[in-house]
Amino acid sequence: MVIRVAICDDVPVIAKAIEDLLLEYDSSLFEIDIFYSPFRLMELLEGNTYDLFILDIEFPNLSGIEVAETIRKNNFTCPIIFITSFKEYMEKVFKVNTFDYILKPVTKDKLYPALNRAIKYLDLDNSKFLFTFNKVFYSLSFSEIIYFEKNKRSVLIHTPSDIYETILQTRALLSKVNDNFVQVHTSFIVNVRCVKQITNNIIIANLNDKETVEIPISRKFLDSARKQILMKLRDFI
Template sequence: MAYTIAICDDEQVELHYLTKLVNQWASINKHVAITESFASAEAFLFRYAENKGYDILLLDIEMGAMNGVELAKEIRRANESMQIVFITGFPDYIAQGYEVTALHYLMKPVSEAKLFAVLDKACKQLNKSERAILLDIGGECVRISVNAILCVEAFAHSVAITTTAGQYVAKQSISEIQSLLGEGFIRCHRSYLVGLKYIKRMGKTDIILDNDAAIPLSRRLYHEANQAFIRFYKVE
């Protein structure tokens, strides 16, 4: 399985240490861990505005202007599926974790065994609660499973979202949808997004999906799309 894991801590030594442990855990369990490090809550929020596809967040509580609890509350406004793990040197904040449904607290210094156990638990939770997006479809709020999306096509001021259950049309830009979907999708053309898990084969000018639909692949985006496709299925 592939998991996107963000690590947010204002201490560089801690960021390097946690990243190393996460990669060890992934290697042992035959997972693919895509890790990103952030030195402040504000830095994570800036990136999160562009990409909401994070599965797990290892979050220090005691940081600068915005602390970890405040960041978690901001995330929980629209995202209930991200697994948030607080990391702290003080036990005083534990009660606040219930407000943001934190998965667990880890006390510094973080032990390898405890972090591995929490990451295992996070994966189980993610598998139980499939990630979804909410869109306004014809005046109704519709929940669409991210794992069911084959491709997205932009036209006029709307997008057509093709899923395993059918097609939906929403009045949003393709860039907005790309931000919501996050990892697991590639922009292969200015008007198309495709789900990596549904690609059957990739040629020089088009992508064939599992449903045999042919999606155009622009020359400018070929290399990036091809590398993303290879990385998605590569076993470390």
């Protein structure tokens, strides 16, 4: 699996230094594009998708915040790491769902922990959920699955674009999923990475970049599910 990275900084020396740190981290893991102009990056966003953005905040005629707002129009979940010389931007950057914020100069000690968390967030372990239905074999990446819904003997597997079905008991299902899934109801198991909000009786999860879905959370699972979800989310923020 390769992570497509867009680095945008109008100072070539800084952009090259960030690229070098990424390649030193793991030269086989990243496919890197460098942009010295934020306008050029925004021009290419419609035809190019990136898994990770590393953006400067201060440009002569544009703010990195505006670049991030453009990114978020089409991609709400990809990690964005801001690079800046000033702490004063912290409040603004988190309004565009920022993954991390690094003060210059960029060093291994600052960048590598952010990369570790981004890689974990992107779920690049290639693990799959394997199942069959009507004698047809399916293989889904866990990162594609938003939640499982138990319906009598069946399990409905909800993804952004489709709903799949298989026959599986709850105990067997829980043994097959990875650590990002938490049971929140007798009939529902949710992917923590998709959780947007938790209330006393529902979880709001991101269905895709524009839509959300409400998943019930029962009183029986409320305390344990809330604790598990918050603990797991700490690894991603």
